[in-house]
Amino acid sequence: MRHSSKVMVWSVVLVTIVMILFSSLFSDTAANWSLWIVLASVVLVGIPHGAIDHIMAEKIYGLDASWRGRALFYGMYFGLMILVGGLWLIQPVLGLLFFFAISIYHFGQADMEDFLTHESSGFTWYITRGLFIIGLIVFSDTTVSYPIMAKAVNTDAAAISHLLPDAGVMLSFVTVIYGSVFFYAWLTNRLQNGMRFLADSLLLTALFLFTGPMIGFAVYFALWHSAGHVFEMQRYLGEQNEPMSLLQFYKSAAPFTLISLAGLALLAAVNHAFGMEEQFIALMFILISVLTLPHMVIVDKMYGEAGS
Numbered sequence: 159m160r161h162s163s164k165v166m167v168w169s170v171v172l173v174t175i176v177m178i179l180f181s182s183l184f185s186d187t188a189a190n191w192s193l194w195i196v197l198a199s200v201v202l203v204g205i206p207h208g209a210i211d212h213i214m215a216e217k218i219y220g221l222d223a224s225w226r227g228r229a230l231f232y233g234m235y236f237g238l239m240i241l242v243g244g245l246w247l248i249q250p251v252l253g254l255l256f257f258f259a260i261s262i263y264h265f266g267q268a269d270m271e272d273f274l275t276h277e278s279s280g281f282t283w284y285i286t287r288g289l290f291i292i293g294l295i296v297f298s299d300t301t302v303s304y305p306i307m308a309k310a311v312n313t314d315a316a317a318i319s320h321l322l323p324d325a326g327v328m329l330s331f332v333t334v335i336y337g338s339v340f341f342y343a344w345l346t347n348r349l350q351n352g353m354r355f356l357a358d359s360l361l362l363t364a365l366f367l368f369t370g371p372m373i374g375f376a377v378y379f380a381l382w383h384s385a386g387h388v389f390e391m392q393r394y395l396g397e398q399n400e401p402m403s404l405l406q407f408y409k410s411a412a413p414f415t416l417i418s419l420a421g422l423a424l425l426a427a428v429n430h431a432f433g434m435e436e437q438f439i440a441l442m443f444i445l446i447s448v449l450t451l452p453h454m455v456i457v458d459k460m461y462g463e464a465g466s
């Protein structure tokens with residue numbers, strides 16, 4: 159997690175601990191609220207963090223404000239969205255696997271920004287970190303995660319649990335891989351802020367084990383991934399002598415956030431009309447995946463440019 163100040167870091171720790179206590183002490187209420195907590199995370203921070211991609215792209219690719227520059231960006235962005243949407247339509251299982259693959263890379267890349275020394279090239283560490291996060295999301299409570307994944311690929315949860323090894327085995331497996339790979343990274347001086355990385359990993363593990371995939375994801379996505387990302391973009395723009403305040407960030411993010419939310423509302427309305435409320439989270443899941451690929455491409459370029 160990269161955050162701009164100590165106060166931010168401690169606020170994230172505090173919120174995480176409060177959510178862990180809330181889920182443990184009031185587990186029924188937490189379960190009832192979890193969909194709303196995910197929605198709040200996605201709407202208030204998750205979608206806005208991707209909704210300034212057009213501004214980032216302008217800087218990163220040096221696109222000018224000409225029609226040609228704009229057409230290039232939106233053509234690329236929507237083209238990639240349609241590609242992912244098409245994959246979901248034609249081969250939902252591949253759509254799901256592809257989404258997990260890009261989530262692993264994208265989550266891992268953003269998370270490791272603060273913890274890798276400059277000499278180490280990132281890919282292995284990104285993938286290891288991302289695998290751990292997705293492992294926690296998928297296997298921390300499969301009674302919650304499997305039905306959502308099943309809906310997205312038109313099957314039932316039993317089929318998924320039949321296909322995959324036991325969740326406890328999978329969790330231990332990803333934890334052992336994560337632990338050993340990063341122990342090696344630490345031994346070979348590829349890790350910096352090692353103690354903070356350890357604390358960060360333990361806190362995230364506790365978060366998912368105590369709160370499950372929904373609240374765990376909501377907290378991670380808003381406070382680790384998206385907030386960290388916003389600070390990273392602020393740093394990048396600051397280096398380009400174009401500092402961006404938080405208010406400016408939300409203003410710039412407003413148009414595409416609202417368009418995405420309108421899309422989500424449309425999906426919800428169509429679903430409601432067909433009496434398929436429980437599909438909603440699966441649809442939101444697919445919507446996020448469609449938005450993630452172009453976003454990932456731009457963010458990857460940003461990290462490459464920042465040269466970290």
Ligand SMILES: CC1=C(/C=C/C(C)=C/C=C/C(C)=C/C=O)C(C)(C)CCC1
Pocket residue numbers: 208257258260261264265295296302303304306307371372375443446450453
């Ligand atoms: C499996 C699973 C989930 C996974 C969500 C993922 C994988 C989101 C990735 C988002 C990305 C990469 C955003 C980029 O900025 C949910 C919805 C928490 C619900 C429980 C089951």
Ligand SMILES: [Fe+2]
Pocket residue numbers: 207208264383384387453457
């Ligand atoms: Fe992101």
